[in-house]
Amino acid sequence: MAQDQNNQYNENNLPKELFEPLEKNEDTSEKIARESRTFWQDARRTLFKNIPAMLSLILLIVIIIMSIFGPGMNQYGYNDQDLIRSKMPARAPGLENISWLGLDGTFERSFEGNDVEGATNKAIQRFNNDEEFIDIEVISEGDGTNNSAEVKAIYHPYEAKEMEDTYFWLGTDELGRDQWTRIWKGTRVSLIIAFLAAGLDLLIGVGYGGISGYFGGRIDDVMQRIIEILAGIPNLVVILLMTVVLQPGIISITIALTITGWTGMARIVRGEVLKLKNQEFVLAARTLGTPDRRIIMKHLMPNISGIIIINTMFTIPNAIFFEAFLSFIGLGLVPPEASLGTLINTGFESLRLYPYLLIFPAILISVIMIAFNILGDGFRDAFDPKMHK
Incomplete structure (x- = not known):
């Protein structure tokens, strides 16, 4: 009891210089601990944290660079023939x-x-x-x-053959053409066809699906019936028609891939637009008299850009595989033009005796397909809000 009285006496006799008034700040409780991020910043952050997707992106960049500069890394042209150095x-x-x-x-x-x-x-x-x-x-x-x-x-x-000082990094084919040059040349051609087809699918599919979903009604019914007709035509029939009308080549294959390829993108975009066109921000834009074209381009498309990017990333490897398949069965590019499909077809004919003619282009197309699919999965996770942390 005496000790408590002594403590109270000491506290009451503390000098006032030890105390400072507390300044009340009204904004302290509402202060944000860290800067807020936008949806795109969150998506980029999630994508960069995805190690497999980043490795795939780096690998694809290296392959694209090699497809540009690889054919010029030695003195052999992609169509230089010399039977002395064959196989x-x-x-x-x-x-x-x-x-x-x-x-x-x-x-x-x-x-x-x-x-x-x-x-x-x-x-x-x-x-x-x-x-x-x-x-x-x-x-x-x-x-x-x-x-x-x-x-x-x-x-x-x-x-x-007295060629001790000669090097063919990936060997030669039956006509003595350097495989290193032809593989990277073929990769370039396959990538050009894939990116062209994917770009046309993007432009046609997004525009067609956006108009169909936004206006709805009879316009939507007519446009969807057209899509159903095109989707019902087998791709091989379209390819055969293109080879009859046009000569086999990059243009004919790209057109054939585009004729029916954009329908999937159009359906996806239409479904997303149908979900968004009755949202408050779209109704507010209509009330303010914003033209329909501006509403589609400035309000709807940015909100569905994530699903568009994801679908495009999966369209590119599909186009590469389809081009390789067409060239493999003889409906694609015609030799001496090179693509991954023509190289695999040539290697398959000599598989038992010269397996390297098939192994190298097959490995490259497999790596490209896997890398694009892993990168597409990374984009899908990046644009999923549930994956953001």
């Missing part, structure tokens, strides 16, 4: 001593026979009878009856 395996400077990379400029294959001599003779005949340039390694020796012998033969074509 040369891949050989890259600095990597030729690493055999498992497949860039050492050799052919390696196993042969079987009744005995080692028979298997060896098969190897020598297969590799142009250049016995002095073939390394033979015996895998198993047969007894001439039930068991067969097997040898592994390694052929050195660069030495056999």
